[in-house]
Every structure is written in C-alpha cells, then in structure tokens.
Amino acid sequence: MTTAFGTTNAAVLKDSKLQIQTFHGLKSSGSVPLSRNVNVFSVSSSSSSSSSLIKAVSTPVKPDTSSEPKRSKVEILKEQSNFIRYPLNEELLTDAPNINEAATQLIKFHGSYQQANRDERGPKSYSFMLRTKNPCGKVPNQLYLTMDDLADQFGIGTLRLTTRQTFQLHGVLKKDLKTVMSSIIRSMGSTLGACGDLNRNVLAPAAPFARKDYVFAQETADNIAALLTPQSGFYYDMWVDGEKVMSAEPPEVVEARNDNSHGTNFPDSPEPIYGTQFLPRKFKIAVTVPTDNSVDILTNDIGVVVVTDADGEPQGFNIYVGGGMGRTHRLETTFPRLAEPLGYVPKEDILYVVKAIVVTQRENGRRDDRKYSRMKYLISSWGIEKFRSVVEQYYGRKFEPFRELPGWEFKSYLGWNEQGNGGLFCGLHVDNGRIGGTMKKTLREIIEKYNLNVRLTPNQNIILCDIRRAWKRPITTALAQAGLLHPRYVDPLNLTAMACPALPLCPLAITEAERGIPDLLKRVRAVFEKVGLKYSESVVIRVTGCPNGCARPYMAELGLVGDGPNSYQIWLGGTPNQTSLAKCFLNKVKIQDLENVLEPLFYYWRRKRHTKESFGSFTNRMGFEKLKDLVDKWEGPVEAPARFNLKLFADKETYEAMDELAKLQNKNAHELAMEVVRNFVAAQQNGKGE
Structure with a gap:
C-alpha cells in the first residue's frame, strides 16, 4: 500500500498517521525486519525481487497506542513541524529576542543554535550561532568576503573555523537572522543541515591537489552532500521567501535519490529519504584517499576511502561505519567509538550504498533516548555482520571484501605547496580556528586583492588556493606582518592542538576550552622544557568544555574533557595519525594541578620510550596502572636538563x-x-x- 504524502498542513499530518508494521521471524533471505520507532508512510517498490523488498502495511486509523514505541520529545516536535517549519516560522516574527523550545530544536535543521552569554549576569542576553555547510571545506571567494562582512556587521567581529570544515558566526541577533541567512544563500553558501538530525557537512581533504584521487574524493563528497540535502523547501521558504537559490544537481545524484527499487524511499513525500522524522540524531560522513587522515576518518558514521588501480584511476571505495565521539559523563553505556570496515563497493554504487546505510539508521536507530541515537550504538548492539546484512538488502547487492590500505598519516597541508596544475596553495595555521583582529583584516585584503578561493580544514586551519607564483612573495610578507607565520615558526604543540568554543556561548559547556587552551599550551611547553624534551617534539592535544567531543578529544594523545568548574578528565592513548581511541586516565583534575600529572608522564616518556615512539603509543604500552603509580610517586625530575642563555640581539x-x-x-x-x-x-x- 502506498500513501500519497503531499499535504503541508501540520494538523493533517498529525491525524493521518500510518505506521510500518514490524515483521518478526523473517529469514535473512526475505524482507528486512523493521523496527520503526516513528509514525511514517508505508513503502512500495516496483522491483520484482522479493529478496530485496521492504514490505510494509498500514496500521488501523486508531492503532492500539499501548504498543506504540516510546519517542523522545524532539521526535514529536519534528513530526508536527510541517517539515521543519512550524512553529519556527511564527516565532521568528515575534518581538522577543529569543524563540521557544520547539523552535529552538527546529532552527538547528536550518543551521543555527540559540545561545546566551553565560558570562553575563541578570536577564539572558540571547543571540544565535550560524554554521555554514561547506562540503570539502570549499569556500568561494564571494562567500568568504560575505562571511567576513557579516561577522563585523551582525556578529561579534570574528569568524570561527570548525573541526568539520565550516564557519561558525557567533552573536547574530534574532531580528537580523533573515538578513544574514539570505546574504549567505545569495553568496553561493548555505547553512541548511549544518545542525539537526540529518547529514552534517561532508568532510574531504582540503588540499586543492590536481591529482585524480583527490579530485575524485572531493567530487564524491559533493555528490553525497547533495544526495542527503533536504528536499522539502523549508529552508528557502524561511529565509528567501521560497526562492530556490540552488545550482543544478548532477543527474547521478537525482537518479540515486529517486531510486526506490529496494524500498528505501517514502513515495510522493517532499522528503523521499528523510520523511517527516528525518534521522534519529546527527549523522557524519567523511571521504578521503589512502594515507590521508586529515579528516579523522574513523570518527564518522560513514568513512569513504577512494581505492585506485596501479595507474591512479579510481575504481571504488572502502567503507567504514560506526564512528562517533559523543558520550555522557558517569554513564558507561555511552562511549566514543571508532568506525570499523563494512566492505568495498565499485565507484558507480557509492551513492546507493551511502543511502542504504542512512536508511538502515533511519529505520532502526533509537528514537526514544537521544543519548543512544547515533548509529554507533546500533552497530554496537547488532554487531557488524547483522548491520551489513540489513544494509545489503537496502543496497540490493553484497559488499565485496575490504581492499588492503596503506597506513594512515595526519596531513595538515600547512605552508606553501604545489597544487599540480601550475598554481600554489598556502595553508595557514589559525590558533583554535578563531579569525579576528589584524589576522582577519589581512586575510580579507589578500583574498579580495588576488581573488582567491579558500578551503577550510578539519583541523581548524585555512588554505588559500590557486595562487600564482608571482604572488608568493607579497602574500608571504603580508601574512607575516599579520602574525600568520610559516608553520616552522609556530610552536609544534600549537600546530596539532584543537579546542571547541565552550564558554561563554555554548549552553552545554561545563568549563573552558578555546579561551583556556592558549595558556594550557604554554604550560605544556614549560613542562617539556623542565623535563628535557626537545622543542621540536610534540603531542596531539585537544580540549573540550564538555563530553560531547566536538574537538574530537577522544582521538588525542592528551585529551582534556571538561567535567566540572575548572576541572577536566584526562584522556590518554590516541596516536598522531588518529587511528587509536584514547581512554580516560583520570577524573576531576583541577586546571591548576595539571603539572602534577603532566610532568611525570612527559618525563618518563622521554626516559623510557622506544625509538620514535609517540606519547600516545607510550602510554598504551606502559598501561594506566603503571602510569598512575608513577604520577602518585612523582617528586620531580631526577636530573635537571642543562640550560643555556644566548644573547640574541646585537642591535x-x-x-x-x-x-x-x-x-x-x-x-x-x-x-x-x-x-x-x-x-x-x-x-x-x-x-x-x-
């Protein structure tokens, strides 16, 4: 049975519920057993192959509500929202500086979070953070200049680069939201789906190499982003009065989205993939090439790796699934998780495979408790074999064996690099991704003067692209005068460090991250010097103000996760190439007491490490029980390293x-x-x- 689904009346949507029947006891060669947590419309298929169909029947008009699955409040809000419109559309018209709880949930799908300045006392000072959506971190020249202007005119005067290759614009007032949103849209940008229960920004290596594998990875990321972009028009209705300011989609994207030969779609729905409920929680995808782990590939719900032949021609993809960082303090049933191999698919199938994985999560991810709604918990519960079997039925084919890959490396692409097409690109380190002051002014002047396009990296840095050789010297001089130095002149600790914004604006923050990390890195450098570590040595340090893991601290060699006022959990055991999951070493360490922990750890790393052994690998080899004993018994270095004073200035x-x-x-x-x-x-x- 197929039900038409074209009405835009929220009340009609609510009163016309159909629920997919759960099938029990079906064999793997039959239909996919569904366990729907939401009210949706039944699915039909024109395929004659019963082995790949998703069979569904409608429930009576008045179902037995006693057996309905429990749903979270957000699930009900989504269902009654007329595809993410109501009541946000009404709340935006009021004179109040804020919006109500339901609208606060819905505006996330539009790419915004409501915030309040937690440093201020008295009545709450409301504003909105906007997050752009930039697949591969690509930022056209016009969009960069627009974002720079908006930060000054409507924000707090700074731009922030995120760990998912996007901008965050802080401090926008409610009355200015439509002006800011429409400006972004008309400048070739978007914030659609940058937040909310749907696919987030698709990562890919930011380096603008002309190599076939890099170009193919970035094109694939663009196509996946287009495939999973909402189709019901709520975004454009809200911010540009229904005008569709969009570029034409590749035909293969349209074909994959509309294909329902294996029961993946909601027929006749404005949202063929998402339906009324969208996904149970946020969903993250990254695409890369072998060896390049600039995207933290194993932290994503889906990781896609280009596989080439001996001549460098792309042939297909290895697929990872089930990564994710978020957790909740003192709740061991929540945890960070690394993605694991699912299988290999030929290159022409990638959109269908991604869609099959998304639909598997849509149909089976938990919708009763948002703490457990990410796909990593579904895979942890089912196991990878069952998950693969269900995905294969939505895909319509079996996965091929995972192809062997070389080892992963973290690549920052800082400094001057050849693009491979005659041009140059310049990667610039930006502490904590925060662009402001002289740096912001100089970047604006360079990008505008030379008409440069920009790319943002997953490590909160920025790349200036398509630079002619004749421009290298004047650009280098201008950057240096603004404090944007060649990476060799930046402290190695800073080059790989990351922090989330945390206080004062993030409502989830327990303690400091971005504002605290500059001092923290100086203190770590002082500890290095005290215990005799060389200046050129480094560890990957990441800091977050809460356990949600936005700066991916659980992949760091030294992760600090806020667990109280001026207090942090210390996580150890990540590796420089981002392939190992850290573990919690200590809880409730006050910020002023960090040296008591770090000094013995770094001292014994210097004394007892194997040749070229990273700090994270050292802590894993030693084991936490031994390390805690060393910390507890620490009385200072046995010998003080020699120090030399040099007179550096003669004039x-x-x-x-x-x-x-x-x-x-x-x-x-x-x-x-x-x-x-x-x-x-x-x-x-x-x-x-x-």
Whole structure:
C-alpha cells in the first residue's frame, strides 16, 4: 500500500498517521525486519525481487497506542513541524529576542543554535550561532568576503573555523537572522543541515591537489552532500521567501535519490529519504584517499576511502561505519567509538550504498533516548555482520571484501605547496580556528586583492588556493606582518592542538576550552622544557568544555574533557595519525594541578620510550596502572636538563622589529627569537634546511 504524502498542513499530518508494521521471524533471505520507532508512510517498490523488498502495511486509523514505541520529545516536535517549519516560522516574527523550545530544536535543521552569554549576569542576553555547510571545506571567494562582512556587521567581529570544515558566526541577533541567512544563500553558501538530525557537512581533504584521487574524493563528497540535502523547501521558504537559490544537481545524484527499487524511499513525500522524522540524531560522513587522515576518518558514521588501480584511476571505495565521539559523563553505556570496515563497493554504487546505510539508521536507530541515537550504538548492539546484512538488502547487492590500505598519516597541508596544475596553495595555521583582529583584516585584503578561493580544514586551519607564483612573495610578507607565520615558526604543540568554543556561548559547556587552551599550551611547553624534551617534539592535544567531543578529544594523545568548574578528565592513548581511541586516565583534575600529572608522564616518556615512539603509543604500552603509580610517586625530575642563555640581539633595530612581530602572537621578542633559532637548527639537523 502506498500513501500519497503531499499535504503541508501540520494538523493533517498529525491525524493521518500510518505506521510500518514490524515483521518478526523473517529469514535473512526475505524482507528486512523493521523496527520503526516513528509514525511514517508505508513503502512500495516496483522491483520484482522479493529478496530485496521492504514490505510494509498500514496500521488501523486508531492503532492500539499501548504498543506504540516510546519517542523522545524532539521526535514529536519534528513530526508536527510541517517539515521543519512550524512553529519556527511564527516565532521568528515575534518581538522577543529569543524563540521557544520547539523552535529552538527546529532552527538547528536550518543551521543555527540559540545561545546566551553565560558570562553575563541578570536577564539572558540571547543571540544565535550560524554554521555554514561547506562540503570539502570549499569556500568561494564571494562567500568568504560575505562571511567576513557579516561577522563585523551582525556578529561579534570574528569568524570561527570548525573541526568539520565550516564557519561558525557567533552573536547574530534574532531580528537580523533573515538578513544574514539570505546574504549567505545569495553568496553561493548555505547553512541548511549544518545542525539537526540529518547529514552534517561532508568532510574531504582540503588540499586543492590536481591529482585524480583527490579530485575524485572531493567530487564524491559533493555528490553525497547533495544526495542527503533536504528536499522539502523549508529552508528557502524561511529565509528567501521560497526562492530556490540552488545550482543544478548532477543527474547521478537525482537518479540515486529517486531510486526506490529496494524500498528505501517514502513515495510522493517532499522528503523521499528523510520523511517527516528525518534521522534519529546527527549523522557524519567523511571521504578521503589512502594515507590521508586529515579528516579523522574513523570518527564518522560513514568513512569513504577512494581505492585506485596501479595507474591512479579510481575504481571504488572502502567503507567504514560506526564512528562517533559523543558520550555522557558517569554513564558507561555511552562511549566514543571508532568506525570499523563494512566492505568495498565499485565507484558507480557509492551513492546507493551511502543511502542504504542512512536508511538502515533511519529505520532502526533509537528514537526514544537521544543519548543512544547515533548509529554507533546500533552497530554496537547488532554487531557488524547483522548491520551489513540489513544494509545489503537496502543496497540490493553484497559488499565485496575490504581492499588492503596503506597506513594512515595526519596531513595538515600547512605552508606553501604545489597544487599540480601550475598554481600554489598556502595553508595557514589559525590558533583554535578563531579569525579576528589584524589576522582577519589581512586575510580579507589578500583574498579580495588576488581573488582567491579558500578551503577550510578539519583541523581548524585555512588554505588559500590557486595562487600564482608571482604572488608568493607579497602574500608571504603580508601574512607575516599579520602574525600568520610559516608553520616552522609556530610552536609544534600549537600546530596539532584543537579546542571547541565552550564558554561563554555554548549552553552545554561545563568549563573552558578555546579561551583556556592558549595558556594550557604554554604550560605544556614549560613542562617539556623542565623535563628535557626537545622543542621540536610534540603531542596531539585537544580540549573540550564538555563530553560531547566536538574537538574530537577522544582521538588525542592528551585529551582534556571538561567535567566540572575548572576541572577536566584526562584522556590518554590516541596516536598522531588518529587511528587509536584514547581512554580516560583520570577524573576531576583541577586546571591548576595539571603539572602534577603532566610532568611525570612527559618525563618518563622521554626516559623510557622506544625509538620514535609517540606519547600516545607510550602510554598504551606502559598501561594506566603503571602510569598512575608513577604520577602518585612523582617528586620531580631526577636530573635537571642543562640550560643555556644566548644573547640574541646585537642591535636595537633588529630587536624592535622582532618585538613588533612577537606582540602579534602574544609573546616577547626573546621567546619568538628562540622559536626561530630552534626551528632553524631542527630543520638543519633533519636535512631540510634551505
């Protein structure tokens, strides 16, 4: 039975419920057993193959509500929202500075969170954070300039680069939302689906290489993003009065979305893949090429890896599933998880496979308790074999065996690089992804003057693309004057560090992250010097203000996760190539007591590590019981490393010039000069001197 689904009246939607019947005891060669948690419309298929059909029947008009599955409040709000419109459309018209609870949930689908400044006392000071959606981190020139303008005109004067290759714009007032949204849309941008219970921004390596595998990975990410973009028009109705400001989609995307030969779609629905309920929770996808783990591939719900032949021609994809970072303190049934191999598929099938995985989660992910709604919990419950079997029935084919891959490496793409098409790109480190002040002004001038496109990285950095060789010298000079130095002059600890925004605006934050990490990194550097570690050595440090894991702390060698006022859990055991999951080492460590933990850990790493053994690998090898014993018995280094004082400045003019550059980085001239000297010596020792 197929039910038409075209009405836009919320009341009619609510009163016309149909529920897919759950089938019990079916064999794997038959229909997919469904366990629906939501009221949806039944699915039909024109396929004659009963082995791949999803069979469904409608329930009576007045079903026995005693047997209805429990649903969270958000699920009911979505069902009654007329496809994410009501009551947000009404709330935006009121004079109040905020919106009600239902609208607060719905505006997430439009790419925004309501926030309040938690530093201020008294009545709440409401504003909105907007997050863009930029597959592969691609930002056209016009969009960058628009975002830069909007930050000054309607935000707090800064842009923030996220760990999913997007912008966040903070501090937008409710009365300005439509102006800001429409400006983004008309500048080739979007915020649609950047938040909410649907597919988020699709990651891919940001490097604009002309290589076939990189280009193919980025095209695939674009197509997956298009496939899973909502179709019901709620976004454009709200922000540009229904005008569809969209580019044409590739025909293969349209074909894959509309295909219902294996019962994946809601026929005649404005949302053929999502239906009225969308997904149980957020959904994250990343695409990359072998060895390039700039995207933290194992932290995603779906990880897609291009597989090429000997000539570098893309042939298909390895698929990982089930990664995710979020957890809840003191609830061991919630946990971060690494994705695991699902199988290999030929390149022409990738959109159908992604759709089959999404539908498997849509039909079976928990909708009663949002703490357990991510796909990682479904796979943990079912096991990978059952999950693969269900996905194969929506896909219509068996997965081929996973193809062997080389080892993963973290690639930052900082500094000057060849694109492979005659042009250059320049990767710039941005501390915590926060662009403001002189840096923001200079980037604007360079991007505008040279008409550059931009890419954002999953490590909160920015890449300037398509630079002519003649522009390299003037751009380098301008960047240096703004404090955007060559990566060799940036502290190695800073290069891989990440933090979430946390306080004062994030409502979930328990303690500091972005505002606290600059001082934290200086303290770690001081500990390095105290225990005799070289300046060129580093560890991957990530800090979050709560356990949700937005900066992926559970993949860090040293992760700090807020668990109370000025208090953190310490997680250890991630690796520099982002392939190992960290574990909780200590709870409730006050920020002022960190050195008591870090000094013995770093000291014994220096003394007892194997050759080239990373800090994360060292902590895993030693084991937490032994490490805790070393921390408990710590009384300071056995020997103090030798220290040498060098007179670095022979003339006043050089000192004053260095002092000006140092101030841009919140340092003094001596500190900056020592960094330059250390990096120069290290480069010479490594055979990389120029």
